[in-house]
Amino acid sequence: MNLLVKDIIKTTNGKLIIGNENIECKNFCIDTRKIQENDVYVGIKGEKFDGNTLWKEALENGASVDIIANIDFSNENLEKFKNKAIILVDDTKKALQQIAKKKREMYGKDFPIIAITGSVGKTSTKDMVANVLNQKYKTLKTEGNFNNDVGLPLTLLRLENHEAAVVEMGMNHFGEIRLLTNIANPTISVITNIGTSHIGNLGSRENILKAKLEILEGMDKPTLVLNEDNDLLQKWRKEISENVITYTYGIENNALAQAKDIKLNEENSEFTCILGENKFNVKVPVAGIHFVYNALCSAVIGNLLGLTIDEIKRGIETFELTKKRMEIINLKDGITVINDAYNASLESMRASIQNLAGYTRKKIAILGDMFELGEFSENLHREVGKEIVKNNIDTLICSGENAKFIVEEAKKQGMNKENIHYFENKEEILNFLNSLHLSNTVILWKASNGMKFFELVEKYIKQ
Numbered sequence: 001m002n003l004l005v006k007d008i009i010k011t012t013n014g015k016l017i018i019g020n021e022n023i024e025c026k027n028f029c030i031d032t033r034k035i036q037e038n039d040v041y042v043g044i045k046g047e048k049f050d051g052n053t054l055w056k057e058a059l060e061n062g063a064s065v066d067i068i069a070n071i072d073f074s075n076e077n078l079e080k081f082k083n084k085a086i087i088l089v090d091d092t093k094k095a096l097q098q099i100a101k102k103k104r105e106m107y108g109k110d111f112p113i114i115a116i117t118g119s120v121g122k123t124s125t126k127d128m129v130a131n132v133l134n135q136k137y138k139t140l141k142t143e144g145n146f147n148n149d150v151g152l153p154l155t156l157l158r159l160e161n162h163e164a165a166v167v168e169m170g171m172n173h174f175g176e177i178r179l180l181t182n183i184a185n186p187t188i189s190v191i192t193n194i195g196t197s198h199i200g201n202l203g204s205r206e207n208i209l210k211a212k213l214e215i216l217e218g219m220d221k222p223t224l225v226l227n228e229d230n231d232l233l234q235k236w237r238k239e240i241s242e243n244v245i246t247y248t249y250g251i252e253n254n255a256l257a258q259a260k261d262i263k264l265n266e267e268n269s270e271f272t273c274i275l276g277e278n279k280f281n282v283k284v285p286v287a288g289i290h291f292v293y294n295a296l297c298s299a300v301i302g303n304l305l306g307l308t309i310d311e312i313k314r315g316i317e318t319f320e321l322t323k324k325r326m327e328i329i330n331l332k333d334g335i336t337v338i339n340d341a342y343n344a345s346l347e348s349m350r351a352s353i354q355n356l357a358g359y360t361r362k363k364i365a366i367l368g369d370m371f372e373l374g375e376f377s378e379n380l381h382r383e384v385g386k387e388i389v390k391n392n393i394d395t396l397i398c399s400g401e402n403a404k405f406i407v408e409e410a411k412k413q414g415m416n417k418e419n420i421h422y423f424e425n426k427e428e429i430l431n432f433l434n435s436l437h438l439s440n441t442v443i444l445w446k447a448s449n450g451m452k453f454f455e456l457v458e459k460y461i462k463q
Contacts, residue, residue: 030051
């Protein structure tokens with residue numbers, strides 16, 4: 001079920017500069033380095049470079065169609081690519097979104113699209129929900145962090161003979177989820193929690209909730225799955241209008257899907273899942289209480305889409321997490337690295353620290369800055385320091401402008417100063433670790449993506 005060049009022209013109000021309007025448009029790409037034969041290239045103007053200027057390179061690398069803006073063409077170039085198609089549009093990013101919306105519409109309003117948002121846990125929840133649904137339906141999912149105004153359209157444009165899709169929706173400001181949900185037109189939406197991510201941009205947790213709830217605006221029949229243990233989500237659910245159908249999951253509060261008899265192990269979790277009138281035991285292949293929540297959410301979605309208990313259980317127990325998110329790497333001498341260096345907020349920091357505390361070996365937390373916290377930054381970093389002491393972490397290592405508040409608070413809370421280390425230059429962390437001659441130790445790496453701690457992790461494990 002693919003679009004033709006003429007469909008794209010009509011959808012985007014574009015102009016065909018050269019080529020056959022009946023060329024089939026199957027695969028879409030925005031990176032000329034990754035162009036495959038007969039791809040459709042969309043030139044996106046970014047902060048550092050303008051992809052529109054690479055239109056010729058895209059065609060030379062095998063693309064059959066270019067969608068570009070603000071480019072003048074010589075007759076010589078047009079003659080050279082007469083067997084290709086070039087579509088000129090006013091705004092390539094907007095055109096990409098329009099094309100993705102059109103592609104989604106081709107699959108019909110009843111085609112199951114599950115949209116997932118929340119302050120933390122979007123990617124891991126997406127991964128698990130998709131794996132559960134894949135036990136019954138051929139399921140498309142967002143790859144990596146393609147959850148913005150370019151990534152989500154590219155995900156939808158990968159639809160091909162699929163029977164369901166699970167898409168992730170991220171945001172930093174008001175209006176961003178509204179845009180995404182109106183492209184995807186989801187049939188079921190999920191809000192994993194309301195925390196403090198991007199609170200510097202939005203001003204309060206209540207405003208974060210308001211921004212996340214924009215996800216309902218793109219739904220024909222608003223159906224929302226939410227975490228009943230999150231204070232703001234529970235409060236909102238009890239006050240909502242009748243035109244939103246809600247389903248809940250939780251541990252502390254009664255919900256459609258609830259976990260009982262939870263056993264948190266070093267590398268997995270086990271619990272009894274109560275799902276409506278059903279009761280079954282399940283093992284989550286990743287450690288941490290937050291993955292129990294992901295499993296409960298997945299059980300609700302699976303139940304809503306008609307999966308059997310066996311299918312739901314199999315989907316939870318066989319899922320694999322996206323790289324750099326709670327990735328566990330076992331090294332020699334009993335050293336385990338927990339690479340959770342992709343992103344960070346107070347809530348995800350707390351979850352990772354609590355997970356680290358569950359190990360019986362020596363525990364080291366290497367923490368960096370949490371970004372986009374604005375005036376709340378110092379207090380929230382100090383909360384992380386409190387969490388370190390509360391969970392009896394053996395050694396704290398920090399780097400980053402605001403991570404110094406983690407260090408200060410850990411000292412204030414009584415942690416032995418000899419076990420606290422701060423480095424202005426993050427590269428010095430590796431030298432310090434090597435000087436310790438570690439064995440039987442678990443090392444957590446956690447920071448916002450911009451700190452690029454994942455580069456340090458890669459260097460450390462390759463030593």
